Amino acid sequence: xxxxxxxxxxxxxxxxxxxxxxxxxxxxxxxxxxxxxxxxxxxxxxxxxxxxxxxxxxxxxxxxxxxxxxxxxxxxxxxxxxxxxxxxxxxxxxxxxxxxxxxxxxxxxxxxxxxxxxxxxxxxxxxxxxxxxxxxxxxxxxxxxxxxxxxxxxxxxxxxxxxxxxxxxxxxxxxxxxxxxxxxxxxxxxxxxxxxxxxxxxxxxxxxxxxxxxxxxxxxxxxxxxxxxxxxxxxxxxxxxxxxxxxxxxxxxxxxxxxx
Amino acid sequence: xxxxxxxxxxxxxxxxxxxxxxxxxxxxxxxxxxxxxxxxxxxxxxxxxxxxxxxxxxxxxxxxxxxxxxxxxxxxxxxxxxxxxxxxxxxxxxxxxxxxxxxxxxxxxxxxxxxxxxxxxxxxxxxxxxxxxxxxxxxxxxxxxxxxxxxxxxxxxxxxxxxxxxxxxxxxxxxxxxxxxxxxxxxxxxxxxxxxxxxxxxxxxxxxxxxxxxxxxxxxxxxxxxxxxxxxxxxxxxxxxxxxxxxxxxxxxxxxxxxxxxxxxxxxxxxxxxxxxxxxxxxxxxxxxxxxxxxxxxxxxxxxxxxxxxxxxxxxxxxxxxxxxxxxxxxxxxxxxxxxxxxxxxxxxxxxxxxxxxxxxxxxxxxxxxxxxxxxxxxxxxxxxxxxxxxxxxxxxxxxxxxxxxxxxxxxxxxxxxxxxxxxxxxxxxxxxxxxxxxxxxxxxxxxxxxxxxxxxxxxxxxxxxxxxxxxxxxxxxxxxxxxxxxxxxxxxxxxxxxxxxxxxxxxxxxxxxxxxxxxxxxxxxxxxxxxxxxxxxxxxxxxxxxxxxxxxxxxxxxxxxxxxxxxxxxxxxxxxxxxxxxxxxxxxxxxxxxxxxxxxxxxxxxxxxxxxxxxxxxxxxxxxxxxxxxxxxxxxxxxxxxxxxxxxxxxxxxxxxxxxxxxxxxxxxxxxxxxxxxxxxxxxxxxx
Numbered sequence: 024x025x026x027x028x029x030x031x032x033x034x035x036x037x038x039x040x041x042x043x044x045x046x047x048x049x050x051x052x053x054x055x056x057x058x059x060x061x062x063x064x065x066x067x068x069x070x071x072x073x074x075x076x077x078x079x080x081x082x083x084x085x086x087x088x089x090x091x092x093x094x095x096x097x098x099x100x101x102x103x104x105x106x107x108x109x110x111x112x113x114x115x116x117x118x119x120x121x122x123x124x125x126x127x128x129x130x131x132x133x134x135x136x137x138x139x140x141x142x143x144x145x146x147x148x149x150x151x152x153x154x155x156x157x158x159x160x161x162x163x164x165x166x167x168x169x170x171x172x173x174x175x176x177x178x179x180x181x182x183x184x185x186x187x188x189x190x191x192x193x194x195x196x197x198x199x200x201x202x203x204x205x206x207x208x209x210x211x212x213x214x215x216x217x218x219x220x221x222x223x224x225x226x227x228x229x230x231x232x233x234x235x236x237x238x239x240x241x242x243x244x245x246x247x248x249x250x251x252x253x254x255x256x257x258x259x260x261x262x263x264x265x266x267x268x269x270x271x272x273x274x275x276x277x278x279x280x281x282x283x
Numbered sequence: 284x285x286x287x288x289x290x291x292x293x294x295x296x297x298x299x300x301x302x303x304x305x306x307x308x309x310x311x312x313x314x315x316x317x318x319x320x321x322x323x324x325x326x327x328x329x330x331x332x333x334x335x336x337x338x339x340x341x342x343x344x345x346x347x348x349x350x351x352x353x354x355x356x357x358x359x360x361x362x363x364x365x366x367x368x369x370x371x372x373x374x375x376x377x378x379x380x381x382x383x384x385x386x387x388x389x390x391x392x393x394x395x396x397x398x399x400x401x402x403x404x405x406x407x408x409x410x411x412x413x414x415x416x417x418x419x420x421x422x423x424x425x426x427x428x429x430x431x432x433x434x435x436x437x438x439x440x441x442x443x444x445x446x447x448x449x450x451x452x453x454x455x456x457x458x459x460x461x462x463x464x465x466x467x468x469x470x471x472x473x474x475x476x477x478x479x480x481x482x483x484x485x486x487x488x489x490x491x492x493x494x495x496x497x498x499x500x501x502x503x504x505x506x507x508x509x510x511x512x513x514x515x516x517x518x519x520x521x522x523x524x525x526x527x528x529x530x531x532x533x534x535x536x537x538x539x540x541x542x543x544x545x546x547x548x549x550x551x552x553x554x555x556x557x558x559x560x561x562x563x564x565x566x567x568x569x570x571x572x573x574x575x576x577x578x579x580x581x582x583x584x585x586x587x588x589x590x591x592x593x594x595x596x597x598x599x600x601x602x603x604x605x606x607x608x609x610x611x612x613x614x615x616x617x618x619x620x621x622x623x624x625x626x627x628x629x630x631x632x633x634x635x636x637x638x639x640x641x642x643x644x645x646x647x648x649x650x651x652x653x654x655x656x657x658x659x660x661x662x663x664x665x666x667x668x669x670x671x672x673x674x675x676x677x678x679x680x681x682x683x684x685x686x687x688x689x690x691x692x693x694x695x696x697x698x699x700x701x702x703x704x705x706x707x708x709x710x711x712x713x714x715x716x717x718x719x720x721x722x723x724x725x726x727x728x729x730x731x732x733x734x735x736x737x738x739x740x741x742x743x744x745x746x747x748x749x750x751x752x753x754x755x756x757x758x759x760x761x762x763x764x765x766x767x768x769x770x771x772x773x774x775x776x777x778x779x780x781x782x783x784x785x786x787x788x789x790x791x792x793x794x795x796x797x798x799x800x801x802x803x804x805x806x807x808x809x810x811x812x813x814x815x816x817x818x819x820x821x822x823x824x825x826x827x828x829x830x831x832x833x834x835x836x837x838x839x840x841x842x843x844x845x846x847x848x849x850x851x852x853x854x855x856x857x858x859x860x861x862x863x864x865x866x867x868x869x870x871x872x873x874x875x876x877x878x879x880x881x882x883x884x885x886x887x888x889x890x891x892x893x894x895x896x897x898x899x900x901x902x903x904x905x906x907x908x909x910x911x912x913x914x915x916x917x918x919x920x921x922x923x924x925x926x927x928x929x930x931x932x933x934x935x936x937x938x939x940x941x942x943x944x945x946x947x948x949x950x951x952x953x954x955x956x957x958x959x960x961x962x963x964x965x966x967x968x969x970x971x972x
Contacts, residue, residue, distance in 0.1 A: 042372060054452060054453045054454070054455050055364060055376075055409055055410065055453065056364070056365075056376040056454075056455060056456040056457065057444065057455050057456070057457060058365060058373055058374065060368065060372055060373040060374065061372075061373035061457065062373075063372045063373065064371070064372035064373045065372075066442055066459075066460075068441075068442030068443055068444070068457065068460070069373055069442060069457045069459070070444060070457065072444070072452060072455050074452070074453060075452050075453070163452045193329070194908065196783055196865075196866050196867075196910065197783060197866065198779075198780050198781065198782060198783050198866035199779065199782055199783060199784070199785065200779060200780055202328075202780045202866060203328065203866070204328045204329070204866050204867040204868075205328060205329040205330070206330070206331070206332055206908035206909075207329050207330055207331040207521075207522075208331065209331075
């Protein structure tokens with residue numbers, strides 16, 4: 024099983040290129056109240072939506088300068104017709120050049136509602152998400168939060184097997200005869216990732232990451248590359264270092280929960 | 284169909300590929316799944332409730348520039364639709380929904396050309412983010428005291444995109460999840476017959492001060508103004524894997540901002556019901572020497588009459604410099620339809636002398652004044668008694684029915700506009716309650732008391748015709764005339780499984796053997812006429828001789844007698860009230876005064892059960908997550924007694940069971956009042972309302 028990956032590097036300026044301060048975003052089109060910049064907002068429900076059309080749609084960023092990235096993740100994707108969403112690069116010049124395919128994102132997981140893909144490192148200035156429309160359907164694209172950058176993978180994985188409990192906060196009201204009606208809430212996936220005997224450099228990296236995002240900012244997390252439902256947009260809920268027995272090692276209990 | 288262990292059906296090999304079967308199954312499900320509706324949403328046992336709050340502050344506009352060219356009458360100003368983009372990534376959507384020139388609302392139009400052609404209009408190009416306006420005079424809007432836009436911000440209890448026009452992708456709008464779960468708990472209540480519905484809501488809601496954005500929105504030196512602006516709450520959500528479209532969201536409360544402030548975490552919004560504006564006093568205008576240098580004795584400081592319908596009153600002597608000029612009503616708020624007759628009242632003897640128009644007096648219906656021109660009847664010796672007809676209706680008659688009068692009171696004396704009036708409801712009220720009223724007021728009262736008060740000696744409009752005046756969930760003023768009628772096909776049904784609590788509480792209070800309705804007050808002499816209706820049987824059974832007394836604005840004896848009969852029927856009945864809590868939210872869209880049919884076993888009834896028994900909601904509490912509780916009344920105990928028209932094939936009294944008789948009245952009675960001449964127990968089972 025591949026090790027856990029956190030889809031944000033440790034400092035803000037080399038973190039999520041998609042919503043970095045220097046990034047300028049544009050789109051092929053946007054409905055009036057759902058602009059392209061919504062995809063830069065970690066609130067995944069605040070989406071960008073293109074105008075309905077029979078053509079392709081794109082979300083494009085100018086990173087300000089050529090920056091390295093090897094992963095893209097998108098939450099709350101809606102494809103156009105039967106098309107797919109591709110990551111493309113448009114060069115390193117001041118103006119965007121011709122679009123070149125980098126990778127095609129797999130279908131979004133229906134439960135976690137994210138999709139991501141890792142690819143060979145690219146260093147480009149202009150990048151776009153292209154929503155293809157092979158059948159020229161009169162349709163529109165949507166994208167929630169987007170992360171573009173490099174990922175961090177600790178040298179050792181969290182302890183397995185892992186418990187991934189769902190928290191269901193639905194509230195029942197009961198009739199005199201026992202029949203129930205529920206005020207429904209979305210279930211939230213959570214977990215306690217137990218990292219044993221991390222190299223101190225890995226621990227420091229995770230600590231730096233935590234100091235940046237704290238418990239408020241969501242980030243994409245890949246817990247199992249073989250199971251799409253285990254990859255989520257989540258938050259840290261706690262960060263508990265534990266001194267390890269081996270010298271130069273630290274253990275860490277890292278709480279996470281899904282960000283709805 | 285049951286199977287024994289040896290008889291289980293043998294699985295058949297599918298005749299088509301599995302994948303196709305899967306697709307067909309999915310297609311079948313798709314075809315069977317109906318479009319989501321609020322009614323189905325309420326009935327679903329597992330649903331996510333989403334509350335939407337729409338806030339409408341005013342935004343001050345200054346710095347207009349002339350459009351010129353092909354639009355010489357039009358001015359423009361930038362009005363971006365996405366604001367606070369530096370604070371909220373992606374920005375906050377702000378929609379322009381109105382423009383006012385000082386206190387006057389401009390007319391919304393659809394293009395710059397249309398605005399240029401119509402003075403007093405506006406158009407917001409949301410794509411170009413420019414607001415266009417053509418002022419009432421054609422001059423620069425900046426030359427007016429203030430131009431302000433009514434803008435709209437929308438928030439919800441969960442972040443979601445809603446297409447404001449169902450199915451139109453370009454109308455999608457994100458509702459930021461900044462509305463905390465403690466939205467107003469609403470209680471809708473009918474105090475008493477003669478009071479209107481009272482809506483009370485918890486006075487404060489909170490929003491999340493995300494990104495400290497609200498420090499900017501609430502800056503006292505900023506351009507947003509919040510006091511007395513409306514906040515409307517809608518309820519909707521998701522169920523069965525579907526989201527309700529916006530058209531299925533239901534407005535369930537509109538309040539006004541009393542005050543709003545924020546700290547680093549939360550925004551605190553103090554809200555007040557729309558009815559708070561009814562606390563103003565009418566009549567509004569006093570007499571003072573600054574306006575009337577020659578006031579008569581005892582007039583100074585008193586208020587000018589306001590009035591609707593026909594009445595007899597003593598006008599105010601407002602000019603003693605000649606034989607006397609008398610003011611009948613406040614010309615700032617009305618004119619008069621007619622002065623029907625004038626009598627001079629001798630101050631010493633009290634003798635009345637009929638006066639002749641043009642000989643003894645003249646009348647100015649616009650100024651609402653009467654001038655004595657015959658010195659014989661000068662003010663020194665005579666007072667006047669005037670029979671007058673009040674405010675015209677603009678179509679050749681005068682305002683005299685409850686809907687017309689209340690609508691005019693709201694529009695004339697408050698800042699309610701015609702757009703804030705449920706016009707259809709007010710017109711229907713005039714049909715349901717055609718009684719002519721005479722509403723003349725001189726002694727100061729609050730408008731709310733004028734509408735609904737049970738104070739002895741003071742009439743109320745609601746109490747005169749059993750009306751309920753209320754603000755609707757969307758913030759419009761509406762009115763309803765009480766009747767025991769209901770449409771079984773449209774009212775909700777509740778049964779045993781729908782109740783988390785069902786607690787009947789027989790109410791033996793307020794039973795009267797006699798009702799006296801006071802009407803046709805003579806304002807000069809302060810005398811009332813009265814009509815009385817008694818029910819001796821009630822007196823004996825309830826051991827009471829109490830008389831219910833109600834003062835009304837009714838004018839005719841026939842109307843007063845009918846009202847006395849109705850009120851006595853209501854006041855003399857034993858009532859059943861039920862305290863309840865719903866398991867679900869079937870009554871979420873109802874208001875106090877609405878009807879519901881209840882089926883329950885056991886129940887306090889002659890046969891021990893309710894079968895579609897009609898109840899009136901007299902209190903409805905809507906809590907968070909649409910938790911519904913409240914109190915039901917069995918239509919004041921008279922519901923089963925009021926007759927309804929039935930089909931010719933309907934069964935006669937003798938063919939029905941006791942519970943059927945109780946649940947479905949409508950029996951013609953003989954001269955003795957029996958539905959079945961051979962059955963004395965059928966006495967008085969049906970009455971004419």
